Amino acid sequence: MTRQTVTIKELAKELGISKSTVSRALRDSSEIGAETKARVLELARARHYTPNPFALSLLNHRTYSIGVIVPDISNPFFSSVIGGIEDVAYQRGYQVMIFQSHDVYEREVSGTRHIASRRVDGLLVSIASGTLEHNHFRELAENGIPIVFFDRAVEEIQTHKVLVDDYGGAFQATEHLIREGCRRIAHIAGHLSLAISRNRAQGYKDALIKYGLEVRDEWIVTGDFRHEVGADAAYQLMALKQRPDAIFAASDRIAIGAHAALRQLGYKMPADVALMGFSDLAFSSLIDPPLSTMVQPTFEMGRQSAELLLDMIETKKPHMFYETRVLKPELMVRESSRKGGKWIEPTGFEIQD
């Protein structure tokens, strides 16, 4: 099962010139005669020559590959971010290596080591919810491997970060519910080890406070981002003597679970309970009533993260300061929170996929 790939040596022999000359001609060096250059290029094309990337890596101490560590690529949020990363990476000639932590600390550590042993030029990371200790990243950073965090960052590590304004987004979502007339607003939070969850919860609380509304502990349920949590939390909230008249879920997945539970329990949205999510899944617009949410710029987040990382890789100088970019989520009002609106509108057709 031998692969026949042409090498510079073979091209040289066939042309009766030296390897050095072939190599220089291929790289369009100015010190090679035009005629020689033409002959080399022609043969290289005919033979489908492509340089062996491993030989180059060995020489340059560069691999032209970057690693990406995310909880889960089947999560649409991450697969869209990865789309943005690949967009930039391929354009600039880099290969992308993806590793999933499945939100488990040990997997994140072993994935990080594995990817590092593959000598990637840099790393793009969104940490696992189970990660509380960050030496595996710190080690790399200290070894001079550039890291950029996106969405879920390690606050204590100094490097570029690309985040979403979770606090502001949650504030805006809650404010929207208030303006629609809701007064007893509950929140279903994600895993509190993650800053994104804490920030969203804080934005929610501060909006309530700003409008002089009650912040009740029993109206704040904490779990993680799965839809099962949303359903359980909805049961729990609606069983309270003091029922909420709105629920702001920290993610669309949570919200969709809550949505199903609320329907089952016989509540009308938004008349009985208004509902909002965070993230905008493809199907959030297709459920009945369609789910209001905060749209996150996922693809753009991937693009910007990759750009920052590649810039870091390609500048020789050490970095003096690091940038934290905060992208704005956008309010997307649909029927689940439009009080007094009627839900039947042609929907689901102008929605992005």
Added chain:
Amino acid sequence: MTRQTVTIKELAKELGISKSTVSRALRDSSEIGAETKARVLELARARHYTPNPFALSLLNHRTYSIGVIVPDISNPFFSSVIGGIEDVAYQRGYQVMIFQSHDVYEREVSGTRHIASRRVDGLLVSIASGTLEHNHFRELAENGIPIVFFDRAVEEIQTHKVLVDDYGGAFQATEHLIREGCRRIAHIAGHLSLAISRNRAQGYKDALIKYGLEVRDEWIVTGDFRHEVGADAAYQLMALKQRPDAIFAASDRIAIGAHAALRQLGYKMPADVALMGFSDLAFSSLIDPPLSTMVQPTFEMGRQSAELLLDMIETKKPHMFYETRVLKPELMVRESSRKGGKWIEPTGFEIQD
């Protein structure tokens, strides 16, 4: 920005022995003295030595990496298959390189070349719906690069394939609708350039024929796998003078689009129209009424594909015959097709994510 990674040379100098000895000790060669071996291993561990994979690749003409070409990783079907692939690959010491064709022929071709120039040891492919010509894969195969196709295969290329029994699954889905009492069953098909779409359509037709039901052209709408297609098709079907009393969609995404449209139009499922999908998306169980579907063994498909590929890579002998594995999808009956059933059941909690 120089990376400091220890090399064998440095270890050798520090220990005052030769590179050869270090190398052999590291590989646990039997010709090295126990004491020397211990000293080498200890230092290697202390210095966090990891062999440079590029040097090894150069030597072995092996990269221990495989390429995966899929239409779109944000499609849950593919991200789950990729999960299975990575499971096997990492376990057997291989790196996975993913490339998305976005269902565009040109992208698939350039992705294939790109991945090939990275010298992967083998390729796992699910072709783009826009691909009608397959020389880019044939070239690789002829160069001795093993390829395994999954789900969407190129029929004319002789190699291992892992498929789903789309014909049988569609037959079973249609039969289920018939047994529930439906008599005017429509089908919304995927892109007909894909065998999976044609096979599903054929299974649908043959089931109708077997039960002596009418196969009407106007009840078969063809598009692609997007939910927009499902919605448009539902409008079209329900506008017919002869309305169907059931719709079998070739994918859950199509079905979810149809589901939203049917609700909007005021139809009750399954009383007015029964609905079935194919694939089982995470959210198919969370819509109201929950969607019946054929569950595909996606993770298992990824696992088996990767195993076949790695076996091919690791056996030296040329392959004499190739295997086509056909995995069975499983009927998952939910409320959208359970005629006479009442939908309210605790749902969405025992569902896989």
Added chain:
DNA sequence: CTGAAAGCGCTTACAG
């Protein structure tokens, strides 16, 4: 049991 040498595919000072 250990070392010197050649070579995987490539680039680049150094000569000419």
Added chain:
DNA sequence: CTGAAAGCGCTTACAG
């Protein structure tokens, strides 16, 4: 303008 040589990090016959 072109070639011979060294070297990136590693392994492995070939000597001893």
